[in-house]
Amino acid sequence: MKNILIILILIISSAANGQTIRVGAKHFNEGYILSEILSQLLENEGYRVERKFNLGGTLVCYQALINKEIDLYPEYTGTISEAILKLKSRQTYEELRNKLNEQELDISGEFGFNNTYALAVTDSTAEIKDLKNISDLKLHPELKLGLSHEFLNREDGWKNLSKVYDLPQKPAGLEHGLAYKALEDKQIELTDVYSTDGEIPKYNLKILEDDKNFFPVYSAVTFYNIGVESKIKEISGRLTGKISESEMQEMNEQVLYENKTFAEVAGNFLLKKDLIKKLNPEIKDQSIWQQILPKLFQHLKITSIALFFSVIIAVPLGILIYIYSYLSKPVLYVAGLLQTIPSIALLAFMIPLFGIGVVPAIAALFLYGLLPILRNTAAALFSVDPLLKEVASGIGLTNFQKLRYVEIPLSVPTVIAGIRTSAVICIGTATLAAFIGAGGLGEFIVTGLALNNTKLILMGAVPAALLAILTELFFEMTEKILVPKHLVKK
Amino acid sequence: MHPVIFENTDKYYADKKVLDNVSFSMEENKISVILGRSGSGKSTILKLINGLLKPDSGTVKVFGEKIIHSDIYELRKQIGYSVQGTSLFPHMNVYENITLLGRLNKWNKEKISDRLDILLKFVDLPEKFLKKYPAELSGGEQQRVGICRAMMLNPKIFLLDEAFGALDPTTKSEIHSELLRIQSIEPRTIVIVTHDLQEAFKLADRIIIIEKGVIRQTGVREEILNSEIEFVKYFIRSQIEFLK
Numbered sequence: 001m002k003n004i005l006i007i008l009i010l011i012i013s014s015a016a017n018g019q020t021i022r023v024g025a026k027h028f029n030e031g032y033i034l035s036e037i038l039s040q041l042l043e044n045e046g047y048r049v050e051r052k053f054n055l056g057g058t059l060v061c062y063q064a065l066i067n068k069e070i071d072l073y074p075e076y077t078g079t080i081s082e083a084i085l086k087l088k089s090r091q092t093y094e095e096l097r098n099k100l101n102e103q104e105l106d107i108s109g110e111f112g113f114n115n116t117y118a119l120a121v122t123d124s125t126a127e128i129k130d131l132k133n134i135s136d137l138k139l140h141p142e143l144k145l146g147l148s149h150e151f152l153n154r155e156d157g158w159k160n161l162s163k164v165y166d167l168p169q170k171p172a173g174l175e176h177g178l179a180y181k182a183l184e185d186k187q188i189e190l191t192d193v194y195s196t197d198g199e200i201p202k203y204n205l206k207i208l209e210d211d212k213n214f215f216p217v218y219s220a221v222t223f224y225n226i227g228v229e230s231k232i233k234e235i236s237g238r239l240t241g242k243i244s245e246s247e248m249q250e251m252n253e254q255v256l257y258e259n260k261t262f263a264e265v266a267g268n269f270l271l272k273k274d275l276i277k278k279l280n281p282e283i284k285d286q287s288i289w290q291q292i293l294p295k296l297f298q299h300l301k302i303t304s305i306a307l308f309f310s311v312i313i314a315v316p317l318g319i320l321i322y323i324y325s326y327l328s329k330p331v332l333y334v335a336g337l338l339q340t341i342p343s344i345a346l347l348a349f350m351i352p353l354f355g356i357g358v359v360p361a362i363a364a365l366f367l368y369g370l371l372p373i374l375r376n377t378a379a380a381l382f383s384v385d386p387l388l389k390e391v392a393s394g395i396g397l398t399n400f401q402k403l404r405y406v407e408i409p410l411s412v413p414t415v416i417a418g419i420r421t422s423a424v425i426c427i428g429t430a431t432l433a434a435f436i437g438a439g440g441l442g443e444f445i446v447t448g449l450a451l452n453n454t455k456l457i458l459m460g461a462v463p464a465a466l467l468a469i470l471t472e473l474f475f476e477m478t479e480k481i482l483v484p485k486h487l488v489k490k
Numbered sequence: 491m492h493p494v495i496f497e498n499t500d501k502y503y504a505d506k507k508v509l510d511n512v513s514f515s516m517e518e519n520k521i522s523v524i525l526g527r528s529g530s531g532k533s534t535i536l537k538l539i540n541g542l543l544k545p546d547s548g549t550v551k552v553f554g555e556k557i558i559h560s561d562i563y564e565l566r567k568q569i570g571y572s573v574q575g576t577s578l579f580p581h582m583n584v585y586e587n588i589t590l591l592g593r594l595n596k597w598n599k600e601k602i603s604d605r606l607d608i609l610l611k612f613v614d615l616p617e618k619f620l621k622k623y624p625a626e627l628s629g630g631e632q633q634r635v636g637i638c639r640a641m642m643l644n645p646k647i648f649l650l651d652e653a654f655g656a657l658d659p660t661t662k663s664e665i666h667s668e669l670l671r672i673q674s675i676e677p678r679t680i681v682i683v684t685h686d687l688q689e690a691f692k693l694a695d696r697i698i699i700i701e702k703g704v705i706r707q708t709g710v711r712e713e714i715l716n717s718e719i720e721f722v723k724y725f726i727r728s729q730i731e732f733l734k
Binding site: 387388390391392393394395396397398401405406409410 | 537540542563566567569570571573577579580581590591594639640643649
């Protein structure tokens, strides 16, 4: 009864506090910048903004939006029509809005720039080969093309592009992050880019004109549920037509090559455009520890809650399958099956059940943590010296007493070893939980990967590795305390 | 009164018959020794007495009644059980091992410590051993603790399965003497399983010789020594020759 009351109070209080806006972001450079621009714009109007960045890709953000776990996030019209609504034909902005309204969704006006796929060559190649339009490529079958794997396989990628333009080249697949370097080193002569990539000015690249209008328009907009406060719609509408392609490119470049934070870049842009009068004083550069500690704490929180539940479920379950040994095969089989699901997929499965954030992450980590503990508990009980089991019965212990005073105490070292394995697995897997918005050290890694920023990746990976080592040491100590010397197997 | 009676008892392990139509009775407060080679079925007899095993046919009566397996724990409180090897619980110290049954049966501290004193004197173990763990004890010391543990509840029947097998001859001889001394103070029905003729002759009031699940002879020392039964003669001769 008390719990229900608490939950009710929480619901009422959260509903009354309508002034907090949850802003999501797609996990790549431009996604963060646009979300930060929206966040600061809202803060300037007196809203409190909860930044739910690092949600991962399109589908995670979209799920979060329709589950009302975020209020809005920046998205692209082309992505909405192709990946979310899965429409076959090209849509105008108005047509797209109508389709979205049917589903209780809506978008703001277009920010102005079009971040589409494009083909890029270096300035010098463009000059030597006289390349302006994509059609010009037909005359140069000798060109070396290096295209990202995604672009090679997408409907709006090479497959159909080469048909529409009748292109003769045989492209090689390569990692997008390596393409710019490969262009610079002249190992390839042409690659696919996003038209607002910050690397384009940095590497002096020329974008070839899409003269047959093959690529869909990826116009940035704010994406929200139709029912969102009209004031919010009005505020995000203020960005309409405000960001040009070159301005976006410049902002991307500032983050990538001038070491500026998203908040800084977004704030300066809003000031320049006179959309805000002064910078939010709360957004300051934080020291590396100020950045790491809260995430480390969050990481510990997620893993220890998950581990706690793994232990209180798996240990009794392990004892149960020892008592009812006919259950042991099916139960261990199911637990083993859970372990074979790739962690990122397991996290994704949790989204329809629990939405995004901490809860699905804990649920996934909990499932991952089960098997090592379960297996060790059951194995330890099954492998207690049969002579001791027989003697325990023989001298008059009941089955329960035998379990309580002989079998379980003798299994403790192996059970702790299982918990130790689970803990380390959880710490590692929890870095992936950032993909579904659970936070933790994985946020650095996810952002770092999206930005190709080694420093950020290390800010997540090094503390996570240290945490794993500390956990090992912690359990070693626990074992020393809980397991008496005479039980340590030599 | 015979506290243990076997009537036409058969026992199989899978398809293998380990006890074949076994019938005998044991006298109250006497030491019976079941003598036989490894695999003769002698340990099976002990496990039938304390209900670790059920007979496949025939009857096992303890204290005059057929064993009721649903209520086996009450019966086992009256049957001490000590086996060969390191059967002490390795995670419990000597005190905890010996007093386990007393504590589980909710004896008060005083009663436990009184009984403990008596037992330690029986087997001649100094109190400083109480805090030690089995791994820190010699084979003979472990065996003494095992005997104490089995006698905690002062059982009416005491089963010893090769309990002295792992001991060196001197220690073994000492414990034999202690057992006889205890028996003279606190007499009870003791069943000892062994392959050792010398041990049997030293301890037994009555000897049961078993071979391949069949009882070959039951009798006192002299009857066994002067046996006319081929197998018994052979068994005795082989062990005596070995001793020479």
